[in-house]
Amino acid sequence: MFDPKNKLAALALSAGYAADQVIENLDLNLPSGTITAVIGANGAGKSSLLKALARKIKTSNGAVLLDGVSINELSRQELDLKIGLLGAMPAARSNETVFELVARSAMSSQEISRVSPRLNQEIQVILERTGLTQLSKKKLGELSSGSRQVALIAAALVKNPEVLLLDEPTNSLDYSHQLQVINLLSSLKRERGMTIVAVVHDLNLAARFADKVVILKDGKIVDQGTAKEVITPNNLAAAFHILARVIEDPVGKTPLVVPIRQLD
Numbered sequence: 001m002f003d004p005k006n007k008l009a010a011l012a013l014s015a016g017y018a019a020d021q022v023i024e025n026l027d028l029n030l031p032s033g034t035i036t037a038v039i040g041a042n043g044a045g046k047s048s049l050l051k052a053l054a055r056k057i058k059t060s061n062g063a064v065l066l067d068g069v070s071i072n073e074l075s076r077q078e079l080d081l082k083i084g085l086l087g088a089m090p091a092a093r094s095n096e097t098v099f100e101l102v103a104r105s106a107m108s109s110q111e112i113s114r115v116s117p118r119l120n121q122e123i124q125v126i127l128e129r130t131g132l133t134q135l136s137k138k139k140l141g142e143l144s145s146g147s148r149q150v151a152l153i154a155a156a157l158v159k160n161p162e163v164l165l166l167d168e169p170t171n172s173l174d175y176s177h178q179l180q181v182i183n184l185l186s187s188l189k190r191e192r193g194m195t196i197v198a199v200v201h202d203l204n205l206a207a208r209f210a211d212k213v214v215i216l217k218d219g220k221i222v223d224q225g226t227a228k229e230v231i232t233p234n235n236l237a238a239a240f241h242i243l244a245r246v247i248e249d250p251v252g253k254t255p256l257v258v259p260i261r262q263l264d
Contacts, residue, residue, distance in 0.1 A: 007032040007195040008163055012062035015052035021060060022048040023219045033193040035185060037200045037210035041240050045219035046199040050165045054085040081109055084161030086152060094141030098132050098151045105155035123158060130154040130184060146177025166198040182209045207231055207254040215239045231255040237263060
């Protein structure tokens, strides 16, 4: 039964690519206005889960519900406006400016060919909110990896989605830029009530910023709940095949993973 507290839900979801089924009989509830971190070893199905939630790969069984309605009942344009998938945006071009990237994403979503005064104002608001105003005329190829990642997020936000799906938004970023991205996502949750799902490799980072953590293995959920509930030595052994200690982070009072060794 649909719970109105959940913005997005997967019910007995199985999905994949042609004959290769990656997600198997998965149930997942994503409450409105929360951040969910999806963690798991390489090949666990994390990216495929995001694509299935955004109807980017074929579903063989089950359903994805947005506000209680199957996403299959929405047109592609309606769905793209409601669910923003970072990997589904127009590819970034190193010779275009930050403004041009965000404008191109906005025009694509609205199916228009020029930036109107109203749209220009919307773009300026997004650039200011993401701290990119001073970089708006910079080419993407001239930006640091952190600023480029924020520009990509801005291009997703200009569509004003209700749900934002991010595949490794902090990958390859230094600590400063990781915090920049995480602080931005946390602000979007508070200010817009946005529902955010992010695939994250850094377990300690996931534990600090996510309201909910989902652990995947072989396309199935090992466990889901708060970080304290699911980031445990037993779950880490099952999902990552490692022996680890889990202690309390002295700053965030969240789980802190200390890897010891691989398991035989």
